[in-house]
Amino acid sequence: MLAMGATLLVVDDDTLIREMVKDxxxxxxxxxxxxxxGREAIELIDRGPPDAVILDLLMPEQSGFDxxxxxxxxxxxxxxxxxxxxxxxxxxxEALAAGASSFIIKPFQPAELxxxxxxxxxxxxx
Amino acid sequence: xxxxWVVDDSGRILGPVSDSxxxxxxxxGRLQRLTKGSRDGKTWLPLAALPELSSLTGLQAPAPVAxxxxxxxxxxxxxxxxxxxxxxxxxxxxxxDVQAASLANGGFFLPCEKSLPIFEPVDVMLHFQTPTxxxxxxxxxxxxVNLTNKRGVGVRFLSLxxxxxxxxxxxxxxxxxxx
Numbered sequence: 001m002l003a004m005g006a007t008l009l010v011v012d013d014d015t016l017i018r019e020m021v022k023d024x025x026x027x028x029x030x031x032x033x034x035x036x037x038g039r040e041a042i043e044l045i046d047r048g049p050p051d052a053v054i055l056d057l058l059m060p061e062q063s064g065f066d067x068x069x070x071x072x073x074x075x076x077x078x079x080x081x082x083x084x085x086x087x088x089x090x091x092x093x094e095a096l097a098a099g100a101s102s103f104i105i106k107p108f109q110p111a112e113l114x115x116x117x118x119x120x121x122x123x124x125x126x
Numbered sequence: 127x128x129x130x131w132v133v134d135d136s137g138r139i140l141g142p143v144s145d146s147x148x149x150x151x152x153x154x155g156r157l158q159r160l161t162k163g164s165r166d167g168k169t170w171l172p173l174a175a176l177p178e179l180s181s182l183t184g185l186q187a188p189a190p191v192a193x194x195x196x197x198x199x200x201x202x203x204x205x206x207x208x209x210x211x212x213x214x215x216x217x218x219x220x221x222x223d224v225q226a227a228s229l230a231n232g233g234f235f236l237p238c239e240k241s242l243p244i245f246e247p248v249d250v251m252l253h254f255q256t257p258t259x260x261x262x263x264x265x266x267x268x269x270x271v272n273l274t275n276k277r278g279v280g281v282r283f284l285s286l287x288x289x290x291x292x293x294x295x296x297x298x299x300x301x302x303x304x305x
Contacts (some may be wrong), residue, residue: 013138014256014257016257016296016297016300017197017257019296019300020293020296024186025145056139057140058134058138058139058157059138060137060138060139060175061141062139063131063139063140063141063142064140064144064168065140065141065142065143065211066141066167067279084153085156085258086140086156088150088151088156090144090147090150091143091144091147091151094129094144094147107259107289107293109289114141124168
């Protein structure tokens with residue numbers, strides 16, 4: 001698991017979803033940053049990149065895809081998990097091609113999200 | 127292949143994605159009530175001004191059940207009772223207000239003028255709004271409710287998945303922080 005205190009940025013315009021994500025990952029003892037749209041997320045990343053980002057695709061102000069591209073420009077190695085209720089295979093492929101580390105479809109099982117986050121750590125190990 | 131950005135009536139944006147992705151999402155009801163579109167993510171046009179996207183509106187799945195008179199049930203031609211509710215924040219009390227049919231007991235209070243027999247089987251569809259989620263399941267009538275300010279029946283799901291129950295718990299907790 002990621003070390004205690006590792007920071008995850010949760011980006012979703014729905015407060016409830018952000019709460020569910022945090023609760024789902026409670027066993028990991030992570031620290032969380034929250035953003036309700038892509039612009040807020042980029043501002044937080046510019047202040048200091050988190051260890052990973054959990055990002056919704058459908059958000060106000062700017063899309064999750066556009067946010068993902070901006071994240072890639074700023075922090076190419078920063079892992080990003082897409083968490084979305086939009087789920088066509090082509091969309092999943094486009095998200096992964098745009099640099100997403102993994103794609104989780106809402107509604108999700110808490111264990112599924114925790115496993116995805118844990119897998120990120122494995123990917124980042126040298 | 128053309129790519130587009132689209133906006134729904136909540137102002138949420140998706141893009142850039144291909145027209146085929148949009149069509150797929152709309153057809154399956156995953157993406158609803160589109161209002162605007164863009165070919166570059168900067169210049170936004172009413173959907174009607176983008177014929178290739180506006181043609182999709184005819185494919186859109188029915189909108190969630192509108193707010194209005196809340197509750198009630200219908201009996202289909204197969205004699206099966208059906209309940210379809212749009213659950214908004216203001217209506218979250220259906221899961222807490224009547225103990226015998228509360229979420230803690232795997233159920234909810236169904237306001238209705240005409241009662242139903244206890245143990246009557248019911249097909250339930252709950253359309254949660256903000257966040258959007260549909261929960262469907264088989265249920266039974268478990269009690270009559272005839273209080274000064276509440277008239278209806280208590281309904282309990284025969285089986286409610288842990289995930290669905292958890293979602294409803296979050297929904298109630300968020301919408302009724304004073305409780």
